[in-house]
Amino acid sequence: MKTAVVIALWVVAFWRLPAAIRIPRQRPLWTAFACVAVASTIARPAVKSIMILPIGINNLATVIQHILGMGGSTAVLFFVIAMAKPDALRWGRPLLYSCAAFGSALLVVFFALTPRPEETHNFFEANLGQPMGTAYCLTFLGYLTIAMTIASWLFLSYGRRAAGTSLRVGLRLLGAGTAFGALYTGWRIGHMTTRLAGIPFVTDDDTAQFVADLVEYASIALIILGNSVPAVGVLWRTITYRRALTEVRPLWAWLIEAAPGVVLDEPVGRSPRLQLHRQLIEIWDVVLILRAHASTDLIAAARREAEAARLDPQATDRLAEAMWIRAAWLAAVQGAEPRTDESEATAAEMDTDFDAEVRNVLGLARAFRDPRTTAFAHQHQEQPA
Template identity: 35%
Template sequence: MNIPTIVAGALWLVALWRLPSIRHSRKQRSLALTFVCLAAAMTLEVPEAKAAVNDAAGAGMRLPPLLKHLLGVASAAYLLDFVIAVVRPQGLARRTRLAAVGVTFPLMLAFYALANWTPGGPVRLGEGEGAVFPVLYTAVFTLYIGVAMIVATWLFLGGVRHSRTLLGKAGLGFLGLGTLLGSLYALQRVVFVTIHLSTGTGHPELEDLLSTTLKQTAILSISLGVCLPPLSVAVDHARDWNTLRRLQPLWEHLTEAAPHVVLSAPIPRWRVPFRLERCVIEIEDACLALREYVSADLHERARSFAEQRSVEEDEADAVAEACWLRAAAHFSRDGRRLEGTEHPPLGVTGRDRTSELVWLRAVSRAYTSSPVVAEFPSQEKATASLSAGVPERVCSRGN
């Protein structure tokens, strides 16, 4: 299997993967059509596909190169539309871009039809009556590809710093690298044509090597850049699922003590980010409900209890939080809320999203696995019983 076949096959896989998203939004539609055009263009470099087109249209028509270049222009236009939709949602020179495409296609078709092609390739300037038209054809194609790729490179690389995730930044970086290589592809074509026109000498083997290498590397870089952001989504999904799994035991214990905080609307199991969001909300609501059964003094005793049991300093806050929550869940069974007293502060207050989840995971781990947390409610119950019993004994002696 040759390299063009491998590249074309990889592009068709990406194109088929992106094709279902064509109805979702403008940027998704542009991206899907970019890869459909690229895949079709690279298919025309596969020897068997090129031979089939020549057999159908006639070898003298030289249809595969024309179709490949037209598809290349279309893919560049859709890619530019995609990056503008991502980086500049407000738009960028839409009328100018439409006009450029509207002029490029008819000029390419006209110059291609007027050129006097030879079996070895296009006839250069000075070798025939129609020799200027291959040069004009190449100039129009190269100019559009070059300008489109330069603008896309500027937008892609400029958008790297605005991406929120590492894989998102890497994806935009690879897309920018791919369009930069596309710009170099256009530049090397200009350089070789200029050398041929000025000196009359050509370097077809070197030109073909550079052209093929730059083109295929650019396409693979763009394909990799497109695949990385969805991978970032998959990583986020896996992280959310893992966090949800770790918070589930804390949620079960707290909502058992405060069942009224559980929302009734169901969420499908596959919508993990929404399930995690609701789990966090219900845990925090349960904490607010349960704190009404205990006083701030109990929180201080929980912290002292953790220190007495030699809990690690970096775990002490989470263990103390889990201690008073477990005690509050125990006291809530009596249904007597404490009034006229200060309640414990919530450790989750004032945190950003990342530190909030880290905190809740630490509290959940302490709540379900720390022997200190399991012992604390019994200690508090014994202390409360002793405190309640002392006045009775004093009173009886007074009688």
């Protein structure tokens, strides 16, 4: 299980590295995963025996892990504050840096004062009931409890109003993961303080350790999942836009034959969303021009033909629109004079919901290829539509 967690953390860290290099606001989250990945790697016996044990300081790996853990939790706070309450960073940044530095220094002091006669596998268990060891552990756990509680509140608060389903789900999972992190540290604090005070805990030590491990793994899993969901959503939208671009391009290429002047010269970049947005704009610009070639009678005839097909209302609208557009296009490419002044034509309004607009144009593209549309256009070509 621990090996799988370490591998998953490194996968996410390497996955997020390109975005962290390009986008400054992504760097804190990458830093958090990198810190936790390094900390978890150091904890592996093989790595510890090669890199840490030869130094000769018992449990040196533990204090390095915990300082990295503080750094990672601080980075998570930077990320969520920058996203949910960016104005707070002006005064929050120096405060977070100061708290992290003070907490790390305090950790080192308590570590130096804690008796460590031998290397121990589990520093928490080894220091149950020991004053200095407990003080060290409570410093680390208390810092994480505060950081994870604040992060959870901000993630869940922002997740309720974030745009995009995948982002909302991702933020809620991150909030749940940090909440489990706070639950883990709270459980550890309760176990250690009761043992120091000589008060029975709710479970025996072995069960307490099992529950702590279970909650910790759940926290890491939720955080990894929450980090992945928005990225998967972006990937899925990119794939969807590429497919839509492929399907819409024939309609765009066909329509601009009637009005090649609508094609914009400025480069649009490699983003499929931007390319698709450009093509939608140019398609509706051509439709506006073709509207001057369509008489009221032609549009009414297209509506009657589409309704006769007995389709659902949305498909009927798309088919009727495709019919008069294709007839108007045919008239335009044949050199017919416009029936109305172009300025009098009603502009086609794009839907403010981009994905809804993509669906509309995809429906228009399919209707434009419909044999009924072709037959209608040829049947009415003598009406210079």
